[in-house]
Amino acid sequence: MARLADRYERVFRCFDEDGDGKLSPLELRRQVGLIGGELLLEEVEVAVESLDSDGDGLLCLEDFVGLMEGGGEEEKMGDLREAFGMYVTDGCEFITPKSLKRMLSRLGQSKTVDECEAMICHVDLDGDGVISFDEFKVMMM
Structure with missing residues (x-):
């Protein structure tokens, strides 16, 4: 069984449509939609903004892992x-x-x-x- 971090990285790469190593709010929303989830763009933008560690408006792999491992x-x-x-x-x-x-x-x-x-x-x-x-x-x- 692959380590959880490896799985997160594989999912991240699938979500990263343009291969730039970052997830935009639009990429994240579109990929969640592909599996039947539904998020408003505003919801995704707030999530990205709150997790964006370098302030570029995008999620790097580490930010994405933070999203995946959130509380509750x-x-x-x-x-x-x-x-x-x-x-x-x-x-x-x-x-x-x-x-x-x-x-x-x-x-x-x-x-x-x-x-x-x-x-x-x-x-x-x-x-x-x-x-x-x-x-x-x-x-x-």
């Missing part, structure tokens, strides 16, 4: 389990392309299974084609 662990875990549970179906303990498609459809977003597979690929840290709770947690925290 027990409450966060409960919220994450609840959110994760919305995406899993049929007693499966993973988010599959079909379950993601189904949930996005409920949220008014029409995606094909192929599109959902591509979305999962962005966050699938172990390459098994599904999102485990640990992968979901890394992406959402």
Whole structure:
């Protein structure tokens, strides 16, 4: 099992669309949206501003790790389990392309299974084609 810091770095690299080693509020918002999360740009901008260690308006890897490891662990875990549970179906303990498609459809977003597979690929840290709770947690925290 990869160290948590390695996982954060892998997620960071996936989020860093332009490969500049920094995350803009727009990149962060767009990537969270790809996995079905929804954040207002203003919310992301406030989060980035509060964690931005060098004042450039962007998150470096260390800032991102700070975002992922923020406080209130027990409450966060409960919220994450609840959110994760919305995406899993049929007693499966993973988010599959079909379950993601189904949930996005409920949220008014029409995606094909192929599109959902591509979305999962962005966050699938172990390459098994599904999102485990640990992968979901890394992406959402």
